[in-house]
Amino acid sequence: MSYVLGVDVGTTRTTAAVCRLEGGRDAEIVLVVPSLLQLTDAGTFSVGEVDPVGWTASGFARRVGDAVPFSLGPEVVPAEELTALLVMWVINDVVARQGEQPRHVAVTHPAGWGPYRRGQLHGALRQVGVHDVTLVPEPLAAAENHAVRARVLPDSTLAVFSLGSHAFSASVVRRTQGRTFELVNHVEGVDQPVGGDLDDALAALVRGRLGKDAFVSVAECEAAKRAFGPSVVVAGVEVTRDEFVEEIRPAVDQLVATFVRAAGAVQPEAVLMVGGGVRMPVFGDALSATVDCRVLAEAAPEHSVAKGAAVAARLVVVGPEAEPEPLDTSVLVHTREASLRFPVGEVAQADDEEFTAPPPRPPVDVSPLELPPPRSKRMTRVLKPTGRRSGSRSD
Known part of the structure; x- marks a missing residue:
């Protein structure tokens, strides 16, 4: 069955979603793999897995x-x-799973990228043989994912609160008359707390009880944070939700304040929370207490952007005018509800800009560093997939 593909290359994980061209517009996650590339001593590349040698x-x-x-x-x-x-490895892996090439591919990128960075990625994708691709800003992908389930009227706005392991951003997007979305405002967190800082805060709480020299696994803290109930147990130490929320309250307040500044005087129809860092109800509660609109998220908010990219790729193929508006918006729920989550949901096709000069930077006196020339063509030829990971397919 014909399909399109959306790829979200995150700092920690890369997620791929497909959207069928026949039937409903819902996207499904087909691949989640760590965003790791390893060069082995044999001169080949593997993806997603780390070998001690390499x-x-x-x-x-x-x-x-x-x-x-x-x-x-x-x-x-x-x-x-x-x-x-x-991205090339992801496409090849999905093709092996689906049995055919995608009709189109959409790859997400941070909203703050200008023509230079988009041109650099477009050029690199062409070099590895990926030509039929659209680059989609992450908040627009999140909005497309939302628009699959809920009717978004022209000229209405949505706000996007995005918190990942290593990045935070706040954006406002507007629905156009042509049933696409455009970026109104965007703030990329530079010195803002991120999901990794919350993991460190949980580790610090545990280490405070075990002793400062105790080993606490950051991976265990991340897993515990993502599944926080009334309490979690890390390294044999029980930490209650209230204790953890009290510890991270300054970080939560700082992020919400940054989001409010990004929104400005705009009154959005809804706030979409995306990224694995927003799984904790404290973020939904803090936003709900600050904004006068619905605050929404998926059960797996870290997948929202990849699914929206797949929806955007479908719109590139079939056109927004061919897609009916959603009829039922009853799936929208407030974040204070027990169920908490709902499946969130055209992005104008990005121009294939020619390579442009990088943006100007302040003059800095730096001693020149002689680097050996890159050998990317050889690397492209020797790229060696690691095979399907047993834990890479997402339900």
Whole structure:
């Protein structure tokens, strides 16, 4: 069955969703893999798994357009090429699962990217053979995912509160007369708390009871935070939700205040919470107490952007005028409800801008550093998938 593909390359995880061209517009998650690329000593690349022998790159998606490349042993690789290689691997893996090529691919990117960074990623994708692709800003993808389930009238606005492991952003988008979304305002958190800081706060609480030299797994803290009930047990120590909320309250207040500044005088129809960091009810409660509108999230808010990218790819193929408006908006619920979540939901196709010069930067006196030339063409040829991960498919 024909399908389109949406890919969200996050700092921690990369998520892929497909949307069928026949039937409903709902997108489904088909792949979740760590955003890791490893160069082995044999000169091949693996994806998503780390071997003790080799050089690993992570966090490259947010550094697209950075003049400083990644150094992986004998190779020097720009961030956009690593991102393109990961996207290519994802496409190949999904094709193996679906049995056919996608009709179109949409890849998300931070809303703050300008023509230079988008051009860099477009060029890198072409280099690895990915040509039929649309780049979609993350908040617009989140809005598209919302629009699948709820009718969004022209000229109405939505706000997007996004909190991941390593990034925070606040955005306002508007529905156009052509049933697409446009970006009204956006704030990218620079010195803002992120999901990883909340993990550290939980680890600090546990370490305070075990002793400052006690080992506390950050991965265990992240898993506990994502599944926080009345209490969690980390390293044998029970931490109640109230204790943890009290610990992170300054961070929550800071993020909500930044979101309010980004929204300005705009009165949104709803606030969409996306990213794995918003799973805790404290964020929904804090936003609900601050804004006079609905505050909404999915059961798995970290998947919202990837699913919205797949919806955007479908709109590129079939056109927004061919898609009926949702009839039932009863699935929208307030975050204070026990069920808490609902499946959230055209992005105008991004222009395939030509390569442009990077934005001007302040003059800085830096001693020149001679770097060996990149060998990306060889890396593209030797990319070696690790195979399907037993835990990569998401229900």
